[in-house]
Amino acid sequence: MRLATIRTRNGTAAVRVDPAALVEIQGHDDVGQLLRQDNWRELAQAADGPRHAVDGADRAPVVPHPGKIVCVGHNYRNHIREMGREIPEYPALFAKYQESLIGPFDDLVLPPESSAVDWEAELAVVVGKAGRRIPFDEAESYIAGYSVLNDVSMRDYQFRTVEWLQGKTWEASTPFGPDLVTVDEFSPGPLMTAAVDGAVMQQTPTGDLVFTPAFLVSYISTIITLNPGDVIATGTPGGVGHARDPKIYLKGGQVLETSIEGLGTLTNRIVEV
Template sequence: MKLLTLRTPNGTTPTQAVRQDGETLTEIDGYASVGELLKNPEWKAVAAAATGATHAYDGADLAAVVPAPGKIICVGHNYRNHIKEMGREVPQYPTLFAKYAESLIGPNDDLALPAESESVDWEAELAVIIGKPGRRISEADAGDHIAGYAVLNDVSMRDYQFRTIQWLQGKTWENSTPFGPALVTTDEFTAGPLMTSAVDGEIMQSTPTGDVVFTPEFLVHYISTIITLNPGDVIATGTPGGVGHARDPQRYLAEGQILLTTIEGLGTLTNKVVKEV
């Protein structure tokens, strides 16, 4: 099943949770977003049974699939080829940092290019979306707590990221993180398919989503040891090799470019880089 958050400027709410069936989006009445839907323990049955108003998928104005997660926890140095290109050792434990909801944008929204940064870089990522709350979740049980997966690009302002040993200031700029297009439930997707990013049609990253040091299940286990994971929380599981910062010469996003981020089976984010006003 595919669940999305549709912007509805003429509706009773600014956004609406919908189920995608082919080219048709069906409203899930009573839920303004996928994040709100996931708070219902019966979310999957509610979504499957929805018979609300319908919309065409083509041309739909989609918000970030979970527009306001309680937590966005990101993982660094998880793909082996990215660890190598950044000159790091394979980590014993996950490198964790946070984003905030204000950084999120929809799958087709403009990506803000801030005047303050001269090194805005791409980072294709597989996002895990939590569907069941838990603390100290075992790795064996972690899959039961995952609602599904989506595509995310952890666009990074490298000059700010490396000002200090803490990365947050380069990772959570407003309107910088495309996220979507849909939550694809775990019965329809398992980590492993190819993930790519492209700038103006040139492939920059291309790696299977299973080529990681720490699996989604391990990350759910590890992070939930530290803090309760709640429905709608997001774990961005890291980026593979091919980032602009590691290239020689280094390459970064520029105004007017189109950034595509794709994971087979999950969909594509298509974001134009626009100078922030």
């Protein structure tokens, strides 16, 4: 099953994504709100609300208001090598805030303060039920599904200090969507690609993770309770612009496309102010 959040004239609405239409799941403003219901699967499957055309729908971030966005750094071996680091023993974790999210087809506006805006294609895990200290062998049952995210990074701000947050949670900088695909229809492994104006910059199987989604759910829940709608961004593979020689960054007028086979594609036009 595929779920999404769309913008309508009355606000936002959670929808089930069918081949011929987007079907509103009435009473739920977005996918995150839906996931807070224990019977969210049944509610989504039974939905028979207003229908919207699939093409041209105004997509919001698939979970617009997650309580937490926990991001993982250095989780693909090829990216770890290109950044000159060692394979980590434990995940490098940092946070984003919900204000950083934009829709899967929204314009990405370059902040005038940064001259080093970079792409980072990522597989996103969306939590489906609350848990603390979740055993590893139970962790997959806490995952509602998967989506696509680009952890667009302001490298000049990121590397001002050894802490990354200031370069990673810039407002309106993180495309997220287009759908949540439930765990019965997707598991990590398919190819992830980031392209700028059609030129492939990153391309790596999503199964090539150092720390798997199940491990991350278990590990992060040791630190803090995970709640329905929380998001884990699982890290980016090699091919980022900052690691190239010479370095390459996003420019106004370009189009950034981020795709994972089986999940969908983010398409974001880069805009200068």
